[in-house]
Structure formats: C-alpha cells, structure tokens
Amino acid sequence: MATETAAAHGEEGGLVFHPMDQFIVKPLFGGTEVHWYTITNVTLWMALAVVAIFALMVLATSRRATIPSRGQSIAELAYGFIYKMVEDVAGKDAVGFFPYVMTLFMFIVFANFLGLIPMSFTTTSHFAVTIVLALCVFLTVTIYGLAKHGTKFLGLFWVTSAPLPLRPILAVIELISYFVRPVSHSIRLAGNVMAGHAVIKVFAGFAAIAVVSPVSILAITAMYGLEVLVAFIQAYVFTILTCVYLKDALHPSH
Amino acid sequence: MEGQLAHIGAGIAGLGTGIAALGVGNVAANFLAGALRNPSAAASQTATLFIGIAFAEALGIFSFLIALLLMFAV
Numbered sequence A: 001m002a003t004e005t006a007a008a009h010g011e012e013g014g015l016v017f018h019p020m021d022q023f024i025v026k027p028l029f030g031g032t033e034v035h036w037y038t039i040t041n042v043t044l045w046m047a048l049a050v051v052a053i054f055a056l057m058v059l060a061t062s063r064r065a066t067i068p069s070r071g072q073s074i075a076e077l078a079y080g081f082i083y084k085m086v087e088d089v090a091g092k093d094a095v096g097f098f099p100y101v102m103t104l105f106m107f108i109v110f111a112n113f114l115g116l117i118p119m120s121f122t123t124t125s126h127f128a129v130t131i132v133l134a135l136c137v138f139l140t141v142t143i144y145g146l147a148k149h150g151t152k153f154l155g156l157f158w159v160t161s162a163p164l165p166l167r168p169i170l171a172v173i174e175l176i177s178y179f180v181r182p183v184s185h186s187i188r189l190a191g192n193v194m195a196g197h198a199v200i201k202v203f204a205g206f207a208a209i210a211v212v213s214p215v216s217i218l219a220i221t222a223m224y225g226l227e228v229l230v231a232f233i234q235a236y237v238f239t240i241l242t243c244v245y246l247k248d249a250l251h252p253s254h
Numbered sequence B: 001m002e003g004q005l006a007h008i009g010a011g012i013a014g015l016g017t018g019i020a021a022l023g024v025g026n027v028a029a030n031f032l033a034g035a036l037r038n039p040s041a042a043a044s045q046t047a048t049l050f051i052g053i054a055f056a057e058a059l060g061i062f063s064f065l066i067a068l069l070l071m072f073a074v
Helices: A003-013 A041-059 A069-090 A094-113 A127-158 A164-206 A213-250 B002-037 B039-073
Strands: none
Touching: A003 A164, A003 B039, A041 A094, A041 A127, A041 B039, A069 A094, A069 A164, A069 A213, A094 A127, A094 A164, A094 A213, A127 A164, A164 B039, B002 B039
C-alpha cells in the first residue's frame, strides 16, 4: 500500500496524516479511554443517521399530501423499492420481515452517505458495527428457520438434488458456507466502505505535492463519484443478501 | 526484517483484489452478453447480477483485509 509514501510526501508538503487516521474512534467529550458506555464520534454519527432517517421517513411524510413533496417522494420511492425487493427475492410470505429489512437498508444507506461528507465519520467502515448488523440477520434467519420448520430446516444442508455419495461432502461445504455468512456479509460492507475512504485519503496525501496535485485532485473527484455509487450499491447488496437468507429460512428445501 | 516481510505479504495480498476484479468483470460481462440476447428478461435479473457481483467481490475484500492486517496488525 502507498500509505507510507503518502505520509512521507505529506511531510514534504507540510501535511502530515495517515490514511487510516479517519477511522480512529475518539470519545466526544474529552478523555482518551473508551468504555462501552462512552459517547464517541461513532455514537454521534449513528445518532445523526437515525435523526436523518426520522426526518425523511416521519417528518417529510407526515402531511401525507396527494401531490407529494420532494421528501415524501423519496420516502415513498425507498419504501416501494425495498417492499418490492422483499416480495421478489424472499417471497410474498416474507413481507412480515419488511420493517426489519427496511430499517437495515435505511440505516446503512444513511450511514454510508453521511460518511461521504468531508470531515465526517463513516460508522459502516467499522467491522464492529457491521458484524452486529450481520449477526442480527444471521440469528434472525437461524432462529426463525428452526422455529418454523424444526428439523426440516437442516434440509438446507442436505442437498437432495445431488447424487447420494456426494451429499455428505456437500453437507460439510454447505455447513461451512452457512456459518461464514455473517463474516462475509459484514466484511463486504465494511471493507468496501473503508477501502474507498482510505484510497481517497491516499490521493489526498499526494495532493500536497505541487507537481502531481492536479492529477491527485482529479483522482479524488473520480473516486468520490465512485464512492457515491458504492455507498448505495453496498447498502443494496447487504439488504438483498438479507432477503436471500430470509428466503432460505422460509423455504429451506433446495 | 519481519516487518518488511509483512509489507511484501501485504503487496502480494493486494494482488488478490485485482484478481477479484477479473471475477466481477466476468460476472458483468456474462450478464451483458445474456441481456443482449434476451433484453426482455434482463430487467428481472439485475438482483441476481448484484448478488453475483457481491459474492465475487467479497473474496477480493478478504484479501484487502489480509493486506490491512499485515500492514497494521502484525
């Protein structure tokens, strides 16, 4: 990685920062120790995400106008988009999970977009945040699947469409891939978001050198455009994978 | 010496992200090839496209994570 060169060039231009500095969790009200109850910048930006979602989904739609305002249109679009996704991917009987899926999508998309504001903090770039979201999905799917189907849920691992001698081997593979789900589910989101932000900061380190700074600023602009896309697509991917896992819980037969 | 080896390892792990890019491109290219043959069925398959891309990309992200671990945690 170019982090060290970036830091070295940064010294030359008078700017000293590390590309990963932006992800440091700091207590908001002084002190250096972080306990589980400490209010940090992560807490602040998560709270801002919740406030922004409240403003869009509750305040902007409170008038329930026949001719919707811009805010109401966006809220209705988001609602319809996720509702259709749950229906199409997880099935019609999964709409009971729609509020949960909608909450996940709105939180991730708002955390991603708030993180794109310069000098802000991206909460979804932390594995600790995304692993909790992914584990909640994993536990929901597992517990609901077992409660609804009992031992038939284990048919998920017994691939009846495969030849009999292959089935035990496939069962092991399926079992591993099932338990890796929360890991890949969370790392995909956090890794994508963190990688993009780190790359922007690496280019920002190069911007301090006069010769390459126009190229660097152009690269930051291009990366920022890509990041806006990634912020939405990763929220979409997280949500649609949640729907895919829910479909497994509702219809475990292969 | 060990720190330098970790940096070399991080560089090698960085190759993994590039190879994952090949995988993502493969998914998108095949989707486009299929979509041009049967454009009416393409719109209903975009969700599948994104799931495929997400699975291919996850492995690249894993190698990026290994690179980060080698850089900052080892």
